[in-house]
Amino acid sequence: MKNLCVLLLFCACAPLVLLQGPGSGTNGNLRLCVVEGRGPLKRGAAFCPLLDEEPSGLECVLGTDQLDCLRRISKGTVDFGVFSPEDLIASQWANIDVLVTDELRSRFRPYERSIVSVVNRRILPDRPSSLDFVLRNTTLCHPGVGANDLRPLSDTLAGYLESLIIPRACDPNLTLTENKIKAVSNFFHMACKAGPWVPDVERDAELKRKYPSLCGACANPACTVHDKYWGPTGTLQCLVSNAGEVMWGELDDVNFFFGLNTTSATSDPYPISKQYAFLCRDGTWQPIENNLSPCVWLNRPWPVVIAKRKAAAAVSILVGSIKEDDLFGTHWRKALTALLEIRQVPTPLNPPKTPLDYLASAQGFREAYSQSGCDPPRHITLCTTSNLERNKCEWLSEAGAVYGVNPPLQCIVRNSTRDCLQAVRGRECDVAVGDSEWLMPSTRDFGLEPLLYETTPIVEKMDTVVAYVRKTDMITKMEELKGKRAAFPQYDGIAWHTVLQYLREKEKITCAGAMTGYFSDICAPGVEAVKGDVSQANIDTFTNGCIKNDGVVSGEVAALQTLVEGKSDVAFISMKTVNLYQNKQIIESWADNIIDIVPICPEENKKYCYLSWSNIGHIFAASNITDMRRHEIVNVFTKLDQRFGKHQPLHNVMFTMFGPFNHVLDVLFHNNTKSLSTANIFKMHPYASMPLNFERTILQDSTDSCQITDLARDSAFNFAPTFLLLASCLVITIIGS
Template identity: 35%
Template sequence: MNKTCRCFVALFVLFFWLPAICCEKYKLCVVDGKEGYKKSTRYCPQLDAAESTVECVVALDRMDCLRRINKHQADFAVFTPEDLVAASNLELEVLITNELRYEREKEFEYEVVAVVGNHANIRSRHDLRNKRFCHPGYGYETDWTRILSNYFEASTVPPQCDPQLTITENRVRASSEIFLSACKAGPWVRNAVLDRELKQKYPNLCRLCDNPARCSKQDKYWGRRGSLLCLTDGAGDISWARLDDVRQHFGLTSGGKEDSPEFYSLLCPDDSVMPLNSTDPCVWVVKPWSVIATRRTKAQEIQAIISSLNHSDVSPWKSSLLYLLETAYVTVQTLDPVESIESYFHKAKGFLSANSFSGCHPPRTIRICTTSNLENAKCAWLRESAAVYGVEPDLDCIKADNVTHCMLALNVNAADVAVVPPDLVHSGLRDFKLKTLFYETAKDEDKYVSVAVTRKGTKFDGFKDLRGAKACFATYDGVAWHSTIRTLQKLGLIGNCSVNEALAKYFGPSCVPGIPKNESLENLWKTCQDGFDGDLGALHCLSSGIGDVAFVSRNSIKAFVSGSGQSPDYPSSNESTDDFVVVCPSNHYPCHMSWAPLGQAMVRSNSTELWMKDTLDVFLLLDSLFGKNYRDLTPSFEMFGKYEWHSNVLFHDATLRLREVPTAKNTDQMALPYEELLRQAPVCRSGSERGVALLGAVMLCATLVFSF
C-alpha cells in the first residue's frame, strides 16, 4: 500500500471510526410502569441530545433488564433488592454503583424489630409460647414481601411438615400452636374460599383483631401501624413492626405519641431484650434500598455519571435521566467502592437469611410443562421471581415437544401442570384423563369465540343454508368442530349418532385438518392443502375460494387481516375485516356457537384435593405479584406479557387474571360456554337402544305399581 493510500485510511479511521467509539452512549434499561410511571416516551427523547452520554433501551420488565445487561444489550438499570436476589441465584454478574435513597442518613429503606410489652415478661424467644402476637397482616406486599412479613415466625416458631396439610396450613398451624392468640389480618392465601376455611380452622390467629370474624384488610389492627396499635391498646404482648414506625408511634421521633416507651422493650435475635429508646436498637431483618446495577466493565464510568445527578441540574438530559431513575424524590448515594451483590447484602442484616430458609424435606415442587425453549426460559425466570417473593411450593420447568406430549407427561406423572389451548381441552379430558385447575380469563373480545365466517356477498342466512357448502375447519376435535356439531344438532339439522359421518354428508367437499382418513369421511379432507390448519389456515382456505365457510375463533379474523401470526405456507391477506361476514346459526340463537377461555391449566384428574389447593394458591399468588394488577411501580416480571418480544409465551398476553372458574359471577354473562357445551353433549341412541330403554321404563313402572 503506497503512502497516499495509507494516509487516506488513517484519515478515514480518524474521521469516521474514532468518533463512533468516542461518542458511544451508555444504555439505560427503562421499564414503564402504570399510569404516571410510563416515563420512556416523555424523558427518553431528551437523552438524544448531542451532549448526552446516555440513551434509553426500553424493556418489558425488570427481569428483562437483567437479561439485557447480561447479554450486553444494556449497561445499567434500577433494581429492587428482590431483583438482585434473583440475579444472584441465576449467577448473573452485575455490580452495584449507587443507592436511591429517600433519606440520605438512613442506611436501609427500613429495619424490622420485635416490640414486647414489659407486662408480658418476654425475655427470649423461648417465652413466646401462649403469648399474644400482633402481626401487620397480609395484602400490601409492595414493599413488605411475605418473606419479610413471615421472618419473625420463621425464626422463632418450630416448622411443621405434615404431608397431609398444605405448606400454608403447616405454617399457620405451627403459629397457632405457639401463640395463644394473634391478629394476622388480610388474605392468608389468594383463594378466598380456602382463606375462609383456614381462618375458621385456626380462629385464635384472628382473635386479637378488632373484628375477628372478618380478619380482613379493613381491620383496625391491619397494616404497618395496626400491629403497634394492637400492642398499645392492650390486645397483644408482642408486635412485629418497622423501626421507623415504632419510633414515631412511641414519640421517639415526630409524629405523635401513642404510649410511653418505658413500658416496652425490644426482643433481640440473640435472645436478649433492650430498652425501646436504645441508640443502637437490635433489628431482626433489614430491607436495602433500590439501587443502580451495571455491567462490570462499565461500572466506574456509569457511577460517575449517576453520582453527578441532582435535582437542581439545569442540563435537560441530566434532569431527564434522574427522572427516569427515580420512583420518588430521591437522593443518589454513591457506593465507594462499587460492590458485588454478595458484598452488598453482607451488610444487610437478615436479608439473605430471610431469602434462604429451607423448607420441608422432601421439598414440594410444582412441575410446569413447557413446549419450546422460549417457554422454558420464561418459566425459569418465573421460577426465580417467585422464589424471591416467598412463593411456595417451588416451581420447576419440564420441556416437552408440544402440548400433546405435555398432556401425556401429566398423565404418566412426569409433570404436574400444563397450559392447554381451547382446541385440545376435549382431548385432555377424554384421552389423557385430565381436569382443569384454573382458567386464563380475558375481555370478551379476546376470548376464543367460535363463529361461522363467510366472504362478503355470500347468501347464507343461517346454518340451514350451509347444507352442501364447502367448509374450512381449524382442526378436528377442536372448539369450532364440537361447537358446530352441537349447533347443528340443536337446530335439528343433523342427528346425535355418527356425527363425523353426518357432517361429511351435510357439507360439500371440505377441509378438517387432522380428521381420520377413512372412506366415509373423505368429503371432509379432500380439499385440504398445506397451510390450511389452525384458525388462520381455515381463513386462508375461505379467502382463497376453496371453501365457502370457515369455522374459527372470532378474533382470528382481525389477526388474519393484519397478517400477525401468519404461516409462511401462504402469503399475507390483502383483505379487510369488512370482506368477511359472520353467519348467525338462526334468528333465535346467539350469533356465536360457543366461547372458551384463552387457555386453561390442566392437571391429572386423580390429583388430591390437598395438592390442588396448594397448587392453585401458588398460581393465584403469582397472578397477584406478576399479573396485570401488580402492586409495584414497575413490573418485576410479567406473566401475561411478551417475553423477549414474543407474544403468548407460556400464558396469553391478553389474559387479565387467573380464576378457578371460567367466568366471573355477575360480570361475565356471555352465553354458550364451551365447557358447558361439552358437558351437555347429547347421548346417541339407536332405534334398538330406544326400544330397550322403553321396555326398561315399562318394567320399572310395573314393578312400582305392584309394590304398592
C-alpha cells in the same frame, strides 16, 4: 513501506477509537434499560427523547420488566438500570455478572426499611431469655402479607421472621402454606393475621375456619383487609388496644405512632410508650423512648444502580456526577434523574460491589432468601413445549422463589402439547398449559381437568366459536348452512365439538348425518395426523378444501383464509381472529384485500352471536390428584398471578407473567390474560350471564364420543378407532344401526 502504511492507518484510527465510549450503544453510548410499568406516567416516552436531543452519550432501551433488563445486561445489549434489592437476589441466583455502583436513597439513612418487634412489657420475664420463652403462647399482631414489596410484609420476609422463633413444620399431608399457618397457630395463643392468607377466596375461608385462633385477636372475626388491625398502623393499634402483646412493624411507623424521634419541639411522646419495649432477636429488650438506634430484626436495602462489569466504571462516573441542581434542571441530566427515579443525590459505592457483597450489609435480608425447605423437597413441575417456553418458566420460577412462592416451580420440555398432556397423565410432571382446542382431548383421552383458567372479561378476546360467512353470499340463518362447505380450525377442537353439538340438538341428526350429510365439504385439519390405518381417500374427504403448504395447515387463520379465498362457505372461528383480519393485523398476502365477512347469530344467542365460548387458556392437572396437591397447585399459580400478573398497575414488576418474553408474544401464557382463576369465575360477572360456555356445558356433557367408524355410511370411512366424537352421537348411532 507496508509496515509504515499500517502504522499510519493505526494512528489515523486511534483518535476514533479513543472517542468510542464504553457502552453498547451507538458510538459507545451507555444504554439505560427502562421499565415503563403499568401506570399512566410513561417515563420512557416522556424523558428518553431528551437524551437524544442533546449530546448526552446515553440511549434508552425499554424493557418488559426488571428481569428482562437483567437478561439484556447479561447479554451485553444494555449497560445499566435501576433495580430493587429483590432483583439483586434474582440476579445472584441467575449468575448474572453485574456490579452495584450507586444507592438511590430518598432519605439520609443507610436502609430503606428496618423491621423491629415491639412487645407489651407485661410479657417480658425478669431476666433475658430465649425468644421461645418470651413469645410462646402470647398474642401476635401480624401486619399481614401482600403483593407489595414490604407494605405489608412479603411472604418471604414474613416467613423469615416467623422462622426465627417458630420450629419448621413439614407435615406431608398438608400444603407448605398450611404447614406454616398451623405452626404459627400452635406457637401463639392467639393472633390477628388479617387479610388473605392465600389468593383463592374459598380456600382462604376454609383455612380461617380451620385455624380460627389466628383471627381471634382481630376486631372482626371476618379477618379481612378491612379489619382495623390490618396493615402497619392497624398492627400498632392492635398492640396498644391490648388486643395483642407482640408485633412486627417498620421502625418509621413505630416512631411516628409513638411520637418518637420527631423534629417538632412541641411534640410529646405517646404517653403509654413506657408500657412497651423493643424485643431483640437474642431475646433481650430495649426501651422505646429515647432510643435512637433500637435493635432491628431485618433491614431492607435501597434501590440501586447496577451495571455490567465492563461498563461499571463509566456508569459510576456518570451517576456520581449528578448534582442536586440536576434534579430541578431542564437539560438531559434532569431527564436522567427522572428515568432513574432519583430523589436526592445518589450515594456511590467505592468501589462498586457484587450483589452478594452489597446485600451482606443488610441484617437478615440475604438470609431471608436462603431458608432451607422441607425434606424431601416439594415442587410443582410444569411441562413446556419449546426451549423458549421453558426459559420463561425458569425465569418465572426464579422470580416466584424470590417472593416466597412455595413449592417452587420446576420446568420440563416436551415436543408438543399432546406430549405434555401425556406427561401429566404419566406423572412425569404436575401440570401442562393448553388453549381451548385441547379441552376435549385432555379430559377424554388423558384423564385431566383444568384447575385454573386464563380469563379475560372482554368477549371479543375470549375463545369464541362464531359462524362467519361472506356478506355477498346472503346467508343469514344457521339452517341455511346445510349443503355448504365448512372450515374448522382443527379436528377435535372447540369449534368441531361445538358445531356437532349444535347440529345434534337443532337438526336432530346423528354424527354420521352431521359429518357426511349436512355439509357438502368439510375442512378439518388434524385428520391426517390420526394414528392408525387411515386411507388417503379418507384423509382427502376432510382435507380437500383446506389450505396446504407442505402439508395441511391448521388453525383459525387458515380456516379464515379458506373463507376469504372462496374455498369454503362458512368458517367456524373466533371473534378475535376476524378482528385481526379486519384491522389488517394478519401479515399475509391473501389478507391484503379485505372482503366483508359477517357472523350468523344463532336464534338463542342474538346478543353475543357465538355458538359457544371458553376461556383462552387452561392449566391442566390429573383429575384424580389429592385435595392437598390440588390446593398446592392452585395456590402456587394464583400467587404467581398475584405477584407477576396484571394486579399492580403502578408497580414496576420483577417479571411479566402475561406479556412478551424475549420479544415474542403469547409464550406459555396468553398476553390477553387478565388473571388466573378457579372455576369460581363462572359464578362472577360477566361470565355468569354469558350462555353456551363450552367448559361448563358441552365439555362436561360430552366426555365420551363416537368413533369415526360410526360416521361411515359405507366401508369407505374406516378411520382409526381412537378418532372420537360426541358421546350422545355414539348412543344415537348405535341405536340407529
